[in-house]
């Protein structure tokens with residue numbers, strides 16, 4: 001977890017367009033989705049004899065504001081700086097554990113994302129050699145290890161010392177280091193944790209993720225595992241750990257900076273809900289030829305290999321898991337392949353039975369979620385073909401997989417997944433049809449009808465999104481309710497799970513999702529007068545059974561809200577309130593039905609005065625087990 005950033009732009013940067021401190025603070029604000037327990041930054045000046053300057057704060061969601069205010073105290077001649085926003089793993093979220101961490105001399109400062117697995121062993125050695133650890137973190141040992149390697153050979157540069165240190169380190173890291181003795185230099189390195197770099201206008205910069213530095217360039221470099229980069233104003237040089245020159249991989253990104261900003265919305269979640277029609281349209285774009293053939297050029301699995309697949313696993317977490325559950329219905333129905341959908345953290349430890357005829361689909365917005373990443377590593381080890389659905393180009397999972405299908409939702413900043421979730425459902429539905437095409441399991445007429453319905457989806461999602469006002473009115477009526485049960489059947493079941501997850505994660509209200517048919521096997525005991533039940537009751541093949549379940553809870557005193565197709569008065573008759581949506585082909589309905597549930601959660605959180613983009617205890621990307 002955590003976000004790191006760094007920039008070097010020579011002396012007098014405050015007069016230039018990319019002032020060190022401004023870039024650090026703005027970039028950290030755009031990285032806060034990675035965690036915001038604390039924030040900090042450090043800069044070096046132009047004089048190698050001068051000390052470096054460091055500020056850190058651990059004031060929850062206000063940490064970065066505190067750091068930004070104190071940035072006025074920084075030396076005006078800052079030539080290079082590094083910054084960090086933290087999601088605590090080792091050590092409490094307090095100022096002492098906030099990054100940047102310093103060595104004993106206070107002249108080296110370091111920021112880190114990842115986990116140093118052998119930090120205890122390294123700390124013991126360093127302490128025995130006279131170093132003093134000032135924090136409870138796993139990270140701090142790195143600063144002292146680099147200090148020790150610099151001291152061991154005075155001819156070494158900072159980059160030399162980093163190269164000498166990293167072979168001792170076990171675990172995952174993306175790190176950036178500065179040294180007061182080397183003005184204008186940042187040394188970066190990575191293993192597993194993401195790190196991108198860029199050059200523009202005589203500056204060079206790095207960050208954990210693209211939005212942080214999107215305003216500076218659209219052309220990035222990706223640092224490979226076990227590479228060390230030296231950033232100087234306007235240049236980046238990369239080596240392996242033994243010092244051999246290496247080339248970083250170029251990466252062009254078309255996103256614009258506005259995509260990483262709020263665009264006039266009160267919060268990113270609202271903005272991202274409104275971007276869903278575009279996310280769906282962009283994910284479909286260029287993938288369906290006019291004659292109905294699906295083209296997934298980036299899927300580097302041959303048609304013969306696809307035709308040989310005889311079973312499918314989907315592995316994912318959170319909202320991505322729900323997208324996987326939705327896809328199960330489509331793949332089984334259209335491609336006639338058995339599908340198992342697994343929570344990634346369970347899959348990897350349960351000795352799954354896979355072979356070369358198994359397709360494992362890893363679904364992850366970030367492509368960095370450690371549980372899903374490790375699940376696909378395990379799947380590959382067992383000989384399965386691995387396809388990843390990710391929103392982040394060249395993410396760790398995309399690199400690990402045999403094939404990748406990108407969702408094209410643009411950067412998602414709100415912690416609650418919205419536009420990336422509908423983009424995932426879209427990509428999975430495309431994949432389901434693609435598998436059906438390869439396996440010839442659909443008649444030409446069926447395939448044509450489905451593709452035509454798919455083409456209409458961006459418009460239907462836009463129609464659903466436009467009804468936020470009506471959803472808000474329903475939320476206002478239930479603002480004082482404290483417990484919600486979400487019910488669905490068939491594809492409505494994962495929609496119910498997603499509705500419950502959205503509500504609990506941003507409004508902190510008790511919300512559970514159940515398959516409606518399971519109600520009588522236990523959960524119905526929860527129903528009492530005043531319980532709010534949200535039923536996904538659009539017209540799927542099991543609509544009548546769903547309506548019976550709705551009637552059962554209503555007769556026991558529950559207040560019932562239903563998601564219903566436009567004009568379906570029969571469904572509305574069973575409910576106290578209706579969230580209307582445009583009707584669509586049942587297997588595509590999750591894309592539309594989930595929208596009012598996202599809006600309902602958003603409205604409830606706003607009505608309760610909560611920060612919807614930064615819910616407590618959560619981080620956007622979970623890179624620890």
Ligand code: M6R
Nearest residue numbers: 318319320364365366369416417
């Ligand atoms: O980046 P990923 O798609 O792998 O993330 C998976 C989950 O952590 C994520 O969907 C999480 O559940 C969201 N907060 C849901 O809104």
